[in-house]
Amino acid sequence: MEREEALRASPASPRGATPAPYAGRDLEPPGTSALAKRSGAPCRAKRGPLLDASPAPCPTQSGPLKGIAPMRPISLVMDADGVFVDFVGGVLDALEEMSGERMAPEELPDWQIFDRIEARFPGQKKALRDRVVVPGFCESLRPTPGAEEALSRLRAMEEKGKIELLIATSPWDTSPTWMYERTKWFEKRGLHRHQIIHTAVKHPIRADVFVDDKPEHIAAWQKANGGGAYLWDTPHNQEGSTQVRDSKDRTLDLSYDVRHPRLRSWDDFFSLLKATTGVVG
Numbered sequence: 227m228e229r230e231e232a233l234r235a236s237p238a239s240p241r242g243a244t245p246a247p248y249a250g251r252d253l254e255p256p257g258t259s260a261l262a263k264r265s266g267a268p269c270r271a272k273r274g275p276l277l278d279a280s281p282a283p284c285p286t287q288s289g290p291l292k293g294i295a296p297m298r299p300i301s302l303v304m305d306a307d308g309v310f311v312d313f314v315g316g317v318l319d320a321l322e323e324m325s326g327e328r329m330a331p332e333e334l335p336d337w338q339i340f341d342r343i344e345a346r347f348p349g350q351k352k353a354l355r356d357r358v359v360v361p362g363f364c365e366s367l368r369p370t371p372g373a374e375e376a377l378s379r380l381r382a383m384e385e386k387g388k389i390e391l392l393i394a395t396s397p398w399d400t401s402p403t404w405m406y407e408r409t410k411w412f413e414k415r416g417l418h419r420h421q422i423i424h425t426a427v428k429h430p431i432r433a434d435v436f437v438d439d440k441p442e443h444i445a446a447w448q449k450a451n452g453g454g455a456y457l458w459d460t461p462h463n464q465e466g467s468t469q470v471r472d473s474k475d476r477t478l479d480l481s482y483d484v485r486h487p488r489l490r491s492w493d494d495f496f497s498l499l500k501a502t503t504g505v506v507g
């Protein structure tokens with residue numbers, strides 16, 4: 227209920243039209259404020275009924291650990307494409323290279339980026355999808371602005387035992403080398419290959435904080451885990467469907483709250499982390 231009230235108090239706004247939602251020190255993002263209030267110790271958010279109805283383990287001041295600050299790293303599960311990796315930028319670069327035509331990311335307001343391109347430049351959809359599966363495409367994708375600095379900062383936080391970071395990324399199924407290249411992309415930037423999870427079904431992965439640019443992933447994760455999911459703002463997630471598929475590729479009936487708070491920058495992200503978990507890096 228607290229989360230629903232907080233959601234109502236955090237209406238979505240047009241991209242770039244409002245200040246960062248978590249920049250304020252007194253801000254308590256929905257569904258996670260209890261985390262910071264409990265004896266200063268980070269705790270796993272309350273789990274939803276879908277996968278685990280038992281209460282989340284969280285030492286309290288009245289338990290046997292009274293007087294001892296129970297500490298464990300904050301677990302983060304973060305998306306790759308759109309958050310760390312500029313997939314859309316790579317597609318638009320390929321479009322320009324192949325056809326001489328250029329589109330701006332803002333011209334792609336939803337997940338149907340190839341259909342949008344096809345509508346403007348007939349015949350390019352297939353050529354581009356063929357290009358995406360060519361070995362080397364995935365590894366050559368650029369980082370998003372600030373992503374490499376953010377990864378360095380996250381790695382430093384990991385080394386200090388403050389966080390545990392996993393990357394959960396949907397592979398391009400028809401590319402024979404996508405997963406290898408995606409892993410290599412992150413290895414080049416200091417992550418261990420075991421930190422990379424290749425899956426399009428992310429909601430069973432437990433964490434304190436989940437970040438993704440796909441509204442469907444946020445909706446599914448939120449429902450399964452009860453809180454702590456944050457939508458990374460991109461031009462291509464301003465509009466969209468609410469269709470979510472489970473691990474058996476069945477459609478789930480999940481509505482996505484378009485008012486869900488968005489992370490609009492890395493400053494937003496690190497402010498959120500500090501506000502909800504107390505972790506500073």
Ligand SMILES: [Mg+2]
Nearest residue numbers: 305307308439
């Ligand atoms: Mg993504």
